[in-house]
Amino acid sequence: xxxxxxxxxxxxxxxxxxxxGNVSKERIREVLYPSSHGExxxxxxxxxxxxxxxxxxxxxTGVIDSFFEDEIGYRISPEQFALPPITLEADELAVVALAxxxxxxxxxxxxxxxAVRKLNAAGLQxxxxxxxxxxxxxxxxxxxxxxxxAATQDRQVVEFxxxxxxxxxxxxxxxxxxxxxxxxxxxxxxxxxVDRDDTRIFRLSRVLGEARAVGEVDAFxxxxxxxxxxxxxxxxxAPPTGKAVLLLRQGSGYALRRAADSTEPGVAGxxxxxxxxxxxxxxxxxxxxxxxxGHGPDAYVEEPESLRREVASRLEKLVARLDxxxx
Amino acid sequence: MSERQHASxxxxxxxxxxxxxxxxxxxxTDVRLDKAAADLGVEEKQLVKDLQVLFMCGxxxxxxxxxxxxxxxxxxxxxxxxxIRISNADYLDRQLRLTPTEATAVIVALRALRxxxxxxxxxxxxxxxxxxxxxxxAEGAAGSVDPGEETIDTSLVQIHAAIATAIDQGRxxxxxxxxPARDEESSRVVDPRxxxxxxxxxxxxxxCHRAEAPRSFRLDRIRGAEVLDTPxxxxxxxxxxxxxxxxxxxxxxxxxxxxxxxxxxxxxxVAEYYSVIDPVxxxxxxxxxxxxxxxQRWLTRLLMRLAPHAELVEIDGEDRSAHAxxxxxxxxxxxxxxxxxxxxx
Numbered sequence: 170x171x172x173x174x175x176x177x178x179x180x181x182x183x184x185x186x187x188x189x190g191n192v193s194k195e196r197i198r199e200v201l202y203p204s205s206h207g208e209x210x211x212x213x214x215x216x217x218x219x220x221x222x223x224x225x226x227x228x229x230t231g232v233i234d235s236f237f238e239d240e241i242g243y244r245i246s247p248e249q250f251a252l253p254p255i256t257l258e259a260d261e262l263a264v265v266a267l268a269x270x271x272x273x274x275x276x277x278x279x280x281x282x283x284a285v286r287k288l289n290a291a292g293l294q295x296x297x298x299x300x301x302x303x304x305x306x307x308x309x310x311x312x313x314x315x316x317x318x319a320a321t322q323d324r325q326v327v328e329f330x331x332x333x334x335x336x337x338x339x340x341x342x343x344x345x346x347x348x349x350x351x352x353x354x355x356x357x358x359x360x361x362x363v364d365r366d367d368t369r370i371f372r373l374s375r376v377l378g379e380a381r382a383v384g385e386v387d388a389f390x391x392x393x394x395x396x397x398x399x400x401x402x403x404x405x406x407a408p409p410t411g412k413a414v415l416l417l418r419q420g421s422g423y424a425l426r427r428a429a430d431s432t433e434p435g436v437a438g439x440x441x442x443x444x445x446x447x448x449x450x451x452x453x454x455x456x457x458x459x460x461x462x463g464h465g466p467d468a469y470v471e472e473p474e475s476l477r478r479e480v481a482s483r484l485e486k487l488v489a490r491l492d493x494x495x496x
Numbered sequence: 497m498s499e500r501q502h503a504s505x506x507x508x509x510x511x512x513x514x515x516x517x518x519x520x521x522x523x524x525t526d527v528r529l530d531k532a533a534a535d536l537g538v539e540e541k542q543l544v545k546d547l548q549v550l551f552m553c554g555x556x557x558x559x560x561x562x563x564x565x566x567x568x569x570x571x572x573x574x575x576x577x578x579x580i581r582i583s584n585a586d587y588l589d590r591q592l593r594l595t596p597t598e599a600t601a602v603i604v605a606l607r608a609l610r611x612x613x614x615x616x617x618x619x620x621x622x623x624x625x626x627x628x629x630x631x632x633x634a635e636g637a638a639g640s641v642d643p644g645e646e647t648i649d650t651s652l653v654q655i656h657a658a659i660a661t662a663i664d665q666g667r668x669x670x671x672x673x674x675x676p677a678r679d680e681e682s683s684r685v686v687d688p689r690x691x692x693x694x695x696x697x698x699x700x701x702x703x704c705h706r707a708e709a710p711r712s713f714r715l716d717r718i719r720g721a722e723v724l725d726t727p728x729x730x731x732x733x734x735x736x737x738x739x740x741x742x743x744x745x746x747x748x749x750x751x752x753x754x755x756x757x758x759x760x761x762x763x764x765x766v767a768e769y770y771s772v773i774d775p776v777x778x779x780x781x782x783x784x785x786x787x788x789x790x791x792q793r794w795l796t797r798l799l800m801r802l803a804p805h806a807e808l809v810e811i812d813g814e815d816r817s818a819h820a821x822x823x824x825x826x827x828x829x830x831x832x833x834x835x836x837x838x839x840x841x
Contacts, residue, residue, distance in 0.1 A: 174506035179513060179553040187555060187587050200556045220507045224514070225595040251590035255632045261625040264609065271605035280601035286515050286536060287591040287598070288629075289522045300621065301614040301657070307605065307643055321640045322596040351644035391640075398642050423674045423681050427719060439836040463801030464679070466832035477837070484834040487803035491827045 177201055178217055182226060186250060191231045191242025218243075226250065252287055263300055274309035277318075309356055311373035313380035314349070317358045320382040321346045324389055326363065329380035331371055339377050344369070345389040348397030352405045359397040359404075361389070370404045413453055414472040416445040421467040424460060428452055439469050447471070458483070512538060512546050513553075514592045520582055521589040529571060529578045544571050547580065554584065599633035600641050608643040614654070656691070658721040659700055663688045668726045671700075672719040677794035681719065686711070687728035703728075752790040753818075756809035757798075759783045763805035766798070784809060796826055803830070 180201055185192060194214070202210050218228055227249040233242040257265060269285050272278040313329065320327045327346055332339045343363040350357050355372055362369040416438050417425060426432065429448040438445035450457075458479050461468045470477040519536060520527060533540040547566050554563035567581040594602070606626045613619040662669045669688050674681045686702035692712070700718070704711040754773060759766055761781040766772070773786030789795045799806050808826070811819045 175509040175513070175549045176552050178506055178510045179550070180556065182510070182514075183553065183587065184556040200558075221510070224507060224511050225592055225598075226514075227593070247587075247590075250592060252593050253632050255628055257625065257628065260621045261628065264606065264622050264625045265602075265629075267609055268602055268605040271608050272601065276597075277601045277604075280595075280598045281605050282537060283515070284594050284598035284602040286519065287594060288632075289519065289591065301618045302609060302612050302622075305608045305612040307608050318600065318641055319597070322600070348640040348642065350642040353644070397640065398644075401642075421679050423679060423719070424676060427674075459801045462803050462833075463797045465796065465800045465829045466836060467679070469836045481834070481837040483803050484830065484837065487800075487830050488827075488834050490804055490807070491830060 178221060181217055182221055182245065185228060185243055185245040186247060188244060191229075191233050191244045193233055193240055193242050197243070255288065257288065260300070267300070267302065267304065271305060272307050272309075274307070274314060276315050277307070277309065307351075309373075311356055311376065313358075313373050313376045314356060316380045316382060317346050317349050317373065321348055321358075321360075323382065323386040324391075325382040325386050326384050326388055327358070327380050328383050329371075330377040332375050332377055342371070343383075344371065347391045347395055347400075349373075350397050350401040352401045355405075357401050357405055359400045368400060368404075370401055372405075411451065411453075412472070413450045413457060413470070413476060415448050415450065415461065416469040416471060417448055417464070418467040419444045419446055422448075422464055425450070425464070425468065445469075509546055509549060512536070512542075513550055514588070516543075516546060517550070517582070517585050517588040518591045520580060521586075526579045526581050529580055532580055547571065547582075550582070550585075594633050599629075603629055603633060604641050604643050611643075655715060655718050655721045656698070658723050659688055659691060659715075659718075662721075662723045663690065665723075666728050668724040668728055669702075670722045670724055671713065672721075673713055674717045674719055676717070677791045677797070679793075679797075682706070685724070686713075691715070705729075752788045753811060754786045755789050755795060755811045756784060756786050758807045758809050759785060759802070760805035763802040766802065766806070792822060795822070796829055799826060800829065800833070 181197070184197065184200065197214065198205070198210050202213060205213055222228055227245060229244050229246060229249070231242055231244065233240045265285055265288060269278070269281050272281055317327060319325075324345075327344050329342055329344075330339045331342050344358060344360045345363060346358050346360040348359045350359055350370075355374065357370045357372055359370045360368070415422075415425060416436065418438070419434070426446075426448060428450050430451050431449045433447040435443055436445050436447045437443050458476065461470055461476075461480050462483060470480050515536060516532070519532070527535075529540055529543060533543050536543070538546070548568060550564055551566040551568060552563070556562070561584075564585040565583045567579075570576040570579055570581060603626065606622060606629065610619060610622045610626070613622050659669060661667075668685055670683060670685050672681055672683050684704055684706040686700070686704050688700055688702045690701045692699050692701050698715040699712045700715060701712050702710070757766075758778065759782050764783050766787075767775055767783055767785055773788065776784045778784055787795075787798075795808075799808060808819075808823065811822055
């Protein structure tokens with residue numbers, strides 16, 4: 170069982186936290202590793218420090234103020250160790266409680282829960298109903314999501330196979346990830362493509378197989394002027410449309426009318442009759458093409474041209490197939 | 497579930513102890529084991545094990561007084577009161593800083609919540625919380641993950657609030673309800689009974705005066721809800737509730753018809769979205785599935801929506817005339833739809 174090791178890690182942490190100055194390696198060895206010496210001790214001590222650091226414990230290294238100038242010592246500064254004091258009001262606690270339900274990605278959900286526990290908000294009775302809020306959900310099913318997020322924080326290069334929207338063959342990529350951004354419902358990794366020597370974005374759902382963080386941590390720096398959100402906005406394909414104008418036959422198309430920003434009733438339609446309403450959508454629902462198609466002859470796309478063409482071309486293909494079958 | 501909460505490994509245990517001690521110090525009274533376990537998301541058994549290890553830790557003096565004191569008997573003895581009492585651990589009474597991942601996860605979640613805030617007041621609360629957490633997280637840890645700005649339909653909250661009020665006050669509600677299968681919207685007066693959530697979809701369970709029967713309505717299909725002054729009528733005790741999982745509100749008396757549909761690879765998602773019967777893989781990467789259809793208008797919509805990636809294979813096994821009839825009317829619909837674009841090319 171790991172109890173012995175837990176004890177050692179806890180005691181090391183406590184020792185470095187309560188001492189005023191730096192503690193010498195030799196003193197640490199005497200007190201906590203009395204039966205280890207030489208290389209075996211060095212190895213064990215290194216590993217223990219690493220494990221504490223990976224939990225977020227900031228172990229600082231310094232020179233001990235003594236006659237021996239080159240003697241290295243260690244400490245944990247209580248200021249660096251502890252979460253800055255933070256007091257959350259009742260309504261803020263309610264918001265924090267809601268935050269634990271946002272992530273649908275398991276590791277992000279758990280990290281949020283852990284953060285909330287640290288904020289001492291765990292178990293507090295909160296009245297969420299007072300907040301007027303629609304619970305958003307952040308899904309991140311892409312298998313590589315966690316890898317990119319971790320590599321972004323560790324500043325580690327990620328290697329992966331990627332199939333771009335136009336490419337037929339996957340290509341192998343190496344990226345210094347600067348950030349992970351959601352843009353029009355999709356997650357992208359933004360960063361410096363090492364081989365192309367250029368800023369690139371990658372849609373995570375097009376990463377094939379597993380992405381791997383490789384090489385050293387802190388391998389690169391994010392240029393200070395970088396705003397990953399701006400880059401994603403510039404480089405990601407525009408959302409399906411910023412705005413769509415549709416004609417809906419009167420008495421139909423409720424799914425689309427619900428999302429409409431404005432409606433102009435009684436306009437002339439493509440069939441020459443006047444029983445159509447013109448609706449303008451600026452919040453374009455997911456799969457607008459499918460939704461329009463589903464309404465058959467009751468919905469007609471005026472703008473944008475790309476949407477119009479896609480709907481028309483899918484209808485052409487459908488009718489062509491029906492004609493073939495009927496013959 | 498993370499390594500942190502469930503690993504028996506030393507690192508996981510240290511992580512849990514570093515959360516546990518400040519938690520215990522922050523409580524105003526001694527906490528019972530079951531409450532602490534629930535609050536911290538750790539099993540009671542594990543929590544006891546963690547405390548037994550904590551009992552062995554302390555200041556580097558090696559004297560009994562240097563160790564953290566935990567009342568183990570209270571937790572393990574048969575007559576113990578199962579209350580956690582610790583002392584001599586004041587130096588661990590503050591929570592560890594958020595790790596970059598924790599800071600990112602919670603801040604990104606809050607930014608996403610901001611998009612869902614309906615009122616300016618709520619938005620202000622979210623902003624206040626965000627500002628505090630961003631400060632606590634230090635060095636803009638969360639700058640690298642961005643949830644984007646998704647506009648969320650907030651009308652649902654208002655409808656939810658109106659219905660909740662009506663239930664509380666025992667008043668009737670007039671709802672405008674949309675039935676997608678028929679693309680029809682109708683207005684009806686209902687006696688609201690409860691709001692129920694099934695698989696993350698919210699329903700209003702009510703007595704519908706139009707149908708004169710219990711019905712359930714998907715909240716996201718209610719377009720408007722008006723709380724009336726009239727009190728609910730004591731509904732006849734039917735004993736049975738509407739089938740919530742069904743297409744809520746649809747008057748469904750028969751078992752429907754199973755049709756076979758061939759889905760091209762681009763339309764495979766249907767199999768995940770609807771419950772399908774006997775899926776059969778196709779050589780082209782597609783899938784042939786059975787779908788239960790209650791209303792042929794719904795089938796027309798589905799096939800149109802997927803055009804040209806879905807194809808009807810058969811309706812109801814032997815009945816060729818039903819098949820021919822549907823195929824004929826479907827072809828007419830498709831041609832009419834295409835006609836709109838051809839006439840105006």
